[in-house]
Structures are given as structure tokens and as C-alpha cells.
Amino acid sequence: MTKINQILKQYWNFDNFRPLQKEIIEATLAKQDVLALLPTGGGKSICFQVPVLCMEGICLVITPLIALMRDQVEQLKKRDIKAVAIHSGLSSREIDILLDNCVNDPTIKFLYLSPERLKSDLLIERIKKMNICLLAVDEAHCISQWGYDFRPAYLEITEFRKLIPSVPVIALTATATPDVKKDIQEKLNFKNGQVFVKSFARANLSYSCFEEQDKIKKLLEVLTNVPGSSIVYVRSRKETKEIADLLKKK
Numbered sequence: 001m002t003k004i005n006q007i008l009k010q011y012w013n014f015d016n017f018r019p020l021q022k023e024i025i026e027a028t029l030a031k032q033d034v035l036a037l038l039p040t041g042g043g044k045s046i047c048f049q050v051p052v053l054c055m056e057g058i059c060l061v062i063t064p065l066i067a068l069m070r071d072q073v074e075q076l077k078k079r080d081i082k083a084v085a086i087h088s089g090l091s092s093r094e095i096d097i098l099l100d101n102c103v104n105d106p107t108i109k110f111l112y113l114s115p116e117r118l119k120s121d122l123l124i125e126r127i128k129k130m131n132i133c134l135l136a137v138d139e140a141h142c143i144s145q146w147g148y149d150f151r152p153a154y155l156e157i158t159e160f161r162k163l164i165p166s167v168p169v170i171a172l173t174a175t176a177t178p179d180v181k182k183d184i185q186e187k188l189n190f191k192n193g194q195v196f197v198k199s200f201a202r203a204n205l206s207y208s209c210f211e212e213q214d215k216i217k218k219l220l221e222v223l224t225n226v227p228g229s230s231i232v233y234v235r236s237r238k239e240t241k242e243i244a245d246l247l248k249k250k
Contacts, residue, residue: 004029007053008046011079018043020196024170025051028134033193034170035140035184039200044172045072048136052109053081057133058102061112064139064151069112076110083110086117099126106131115142115153118160132167137188140171144183148175154187161189216243220250 004025008014017025021043024036028051038044052059063069069085076083082105084098102111103126111130117123135157141147143154161169171184185193212218223230234240 003054004050007050011053011081012046020198021047021050024196027194027196028168028170029054031168033168033185033188033190035181035190035193035195036170036172037176037181037195037197038172038174039198039202040174042174042198044138044174045075047172048134048170049076049081049110052134055133056106057131058108059110059134059136060127060132061110061136061138062115062118062154062157063112064114064142064149064154066114068138069114073110073112081110082108083112084108085112086123087112087114096122099123102126103129115151115156118153118156124163127163132164135161135164135167135169137169137171138173140173140184140188141176141180143171143187144176144180146177146179146183158187158189216246219243223247 004022008017019042020036020038024034024047027034028048034047036044036047038047048059048061061069061072063072066085066087066089069087073083073085084102086095086098090098098111099122102108113123137143137154137157139149140154142149142151143157144150161167169188169190171188173184176184181195185195210218219232232243234243
């Protein structure tokens with residue numbers, strides 16, 4: 001734990017872990033397959049970034065959005081941690097160079113990829129030459145057809161794990177029902193897996209549900225009586241414009 005605490009202090013300037021982070025990191029360092037369910041803002045990234053900095057080798061991070069890749073790579077670079085992302089905005093030559101760097105430069109600790117990239121022959125050939133210490137699957141609910149944001153390309157991870165059979169996996173998400181939790185573990189071929197779930201209850205939030213015939217009337221009532229900013233969700237752009245025009249008139 002001394003080394004882990006040193007890394008946390010050095011790179012993140014934290015003195016203490018948030019709930020479950022320490023346990024997840026220890027399980028990851030023990031090379032167990034891990035499923036971590038932490039709410040948004042619960043510190044999921046640290047759960048795989050800290051252990052990787054304790055290991056030799058590079059971590060492959062599967063994430064669904066270019067914006068997420070860029071944000072995490074930028075945050076790591078600000079901490080003087082080498083990380084790269086491969087995405088559709090790069091040329092073939094740029095991708096080739098980045099993959100070569102991941103093979104030859106042991107100081108590069110994180111390689112961010114989309115799930116679609118796992119079928120690339122170029123990537124597969126380079127993977128065989130990389131010293132991979134961990135496979136991190138972000139937004140892991142995307143692998144489950146029971147999840148709210150199923151993305152078929154995530155199913156490629158199952159086959160991809162066969163290329164790196166001794167490498168443990170950590171799957172992270174902020175949302176998963178019991179069916180989705182089970183599905184994630186099955187689809188990722190968990191072996192000696194552990195599941196960590198942090199409570200999603202938040203003292204600063206309250207929930208109210210109303211069954212209303214006149215939703216617009218109720219909306220206006222809420223907006224009139226509840227101070228502060230609000231967000232209104234609707235199903236279409238047309239409805240968005242209609243409600244926006246109505247609210248402007250009011």
C-alpha cells in the first residue's frame with residue numbers, strides 16, 4: 001500500500017481513497033478480473049490508472065467515445081503520465097507511429113482505443129509485441145444487450161481477450177442492473193472475478209414522480225415554484241422547439 005499511496009499523492013495530490021477505490025486497486029494488482037460499479041464522479045479512472053503505475057507494461061483502455069479518450073489522455077498528460085489515443089481522427093501513418101511507440105517506449109502507460117479498433121489487423125500484430133499489464137473496459141454496460149446503451153462492437157472484446165489470456169480485465173460502469181452485471185462478467189469471460197458496488201444514494205438529490213394528464217401545466221407549475229435552473233427532456237427536436245417557444249412566451 002505504501003507505493004500505491006505514494007503514486008496517489010504524487011500524481012493526484014490525494015491523501016485518501018474514496019470508498020471502494022483501495023479495494024478495487026488491490027484486487028486489480030492481485031491480477032483478478034474486476035467489475036467496478038461506481039457512480040458518476042466516484043473516481044472510476046483512478047481504479048485502473050493507479051495500479052497500472054505500479055506495474056510494468058502498458059494498459060489498454062477500451063472506451064466508446066473519442067471525447068472520453070481525449071479528456072482522459074489530456075488529464076494524464078497534465079500529470080506527466082504518458083498516454084496515447086487511437087481514433088478515427090488520425091491518419092493511417094499517425095496510427096502506425098503511435099502503435100510502434102507503444103511497442104518500443106516502456107514509459108507509455110496507457111493506450112486508449114475504441115472497441116471497433118480491436119478488429120484491426122494492424123493493431124492485432126502490434127498487440128503481440130506489447131507488454132500489456134491490464135485491459136480496462138470503460139462504460140462496460142455497453143457490452144450487454146440488457147444495458148441502456150448496447151454497442152455491438154464491445155462483443156469483440158471477448159475474442160480479443162484470447163490474444164492476451166494472462167492479462168486481467170477491469171470493467172467499469174456507473175450503471176448496471178443485476179442482469180447487466182451478470183452479462184458483463186459472462187461476455188468478458190471473467191475467471192477469478194470480483195464485483196464491487198458503491199451505493200448510488202446521494203443525500204443532495206431528491207426524486208419525485210408525477211402521473212399527469214396535462215404535462216405542460218405541471219411543467220409550468222414546477223418551473224414557477226422551484227428556484228434555480230432546470231432541464232426539460234423531450235423526445236424530438238420539434239417538441240424541443242415547441243416547448244422552448246412556449247416557455248419564452250411565459
